[in-house]
Amino acid sequence: MTAPGRPQPTGPEPTGPLRGIRVFDLTRVLAGPTCVQMLADLGADVIKIERPGAGDDTRGFAPPTVPGTEESAYFVGVNRNKQSVTLDISQPEGQDIALRLIADCDILVENFKVGALAKYGLGYQQLHARFPRLIYCSITGFGQTGPYAPRPGYDSLIQAMGGVMSLTGEPDGLPQKVGVPVADLFAGLYGCIGILAALRHRDLTGQGGNTGSNTGGQQIDIGMLDTHVAWLANQGMNYLATGENPARLGNQHPNIAPYQVFPTEDGHIVLSVANDPTFKRFCEAFNLTNMLGDPRFVTNAARVGNRQLVTDALTPVMRQHPTHWWIERLEALKIGCGPINKLSEVFEDPQVIAREMVLPMAHSSGQTVKVIANPIKLSETPADYRIAPPLLGEHTDAVLSERLGLDAAALAALREKNVI
DSSP: OOOOTTOOSSSOOOOSSTTTOOEEOOOOTTTTHHHHHHHHHHTTTEEEEEEEEOOOOGGOOOOOOOSSSOOOHHHHHOOTTTEEEEETSSSSHHOOOOOOOTOOOSEEEOOOOOGGGGGGGGGGHHHHHHHOOEEEEEESSOOOSSSSTTTTHHHHHHHTTTTTHHSSTTSSOHHHHHHOOOHEEEEEEEHHHHHHHHHHHHHHOOOOTTTSSSSOOEEEEEEHHHHHHHHTHHHHHHHHSSSOOOOTTTSSSOOOEEEEEOOOOOSSSEOOOSSSSHHHHHHHHHTTTGGGGGGTTTSSSHHHHHHHHHHHHHHHHHHHHHHHHHHHHHHHHHHHEOOOOOHHHHTOOOOHHHHOEEEEEOOTTTEEEEEOOOOOOOOOOOOOOOOOOOOTTTTHHHHHHHHOOOOOOHHHHHHHHHOO
């Protein structure tokens, strides 16, 4: 149920664990919308603010469009469960409407350049003074402080500056970015984690509503470069431990061998031999016991130190049989392995189908659109799919009339001035 004293949300009532939580969404493109969609899937009631006549930049990131609609696949992928309200926050009347809507919200998420919202009266310090319980999440390329704070941030730029491109690609090839925009996605997910922690803090300290005298809100400062450095994980730690820049290893693992791609008779396979007992089991099963007596191969540390010898020894063996032959036998031995699937094979995989990772939603165009489902499986409060990715401004009139009491004449006047 919704929070006491609040009007019902536009559309189906949320059922997830964040039901009753309201989000004012000032994000666009990918990092911010990813963060907010996660909150929305968990039941938060989201108002997505978009520019009149243009909307989120990703509405124009086409082709491709979703079949039967004019909506870009990019936009549809990260904007479900949101109500689209067109509002020009550069105009005083738009700022007034924004403030009236924010007054009834728990969370504001934005990914404007540092300081850009302050000129509209929507900066953190301005809103914190007025709404002390508001949780305000800012997602930028480089965070709110430091010498790079004013710079714009883009996924490929962050991948380059954050080091992952130096680690990705063949040893003698060019540095490579990851094939999906991981810098954006991680920033969005870290932002969501920060918001959930801030909500928990507010709950623990027992604050009342935004209009009360208590506080509890705070700013969450997410820099894409920060989050990128954080997920360098074992490679980052390898550098800190040795002072040596890790080399590009293609599809090999920096700390385990063999843990890589091998050619098969009809394609390729990933073989993941994660420890010495597994390597022993592998060798015994496929007539490679000679390797078990060789000090260059007997331990993982030795194999990592002689990774090219390991590759050279196993490649002709793996080429002897087709991929399906290897997968059948390796799985029986409980040795990690898998095919290298194209996306057509991913979405036809029986495990992906069984886990219901493709979700059909009834779109306002009249078509059914397919989206990728939320991967979080909660036993008691599962992800809540109630609003398909919206048309531009689809909910403007409903939200402003229901929440602010604006009548048809007031809405028409605002539309005439291009405020909405």
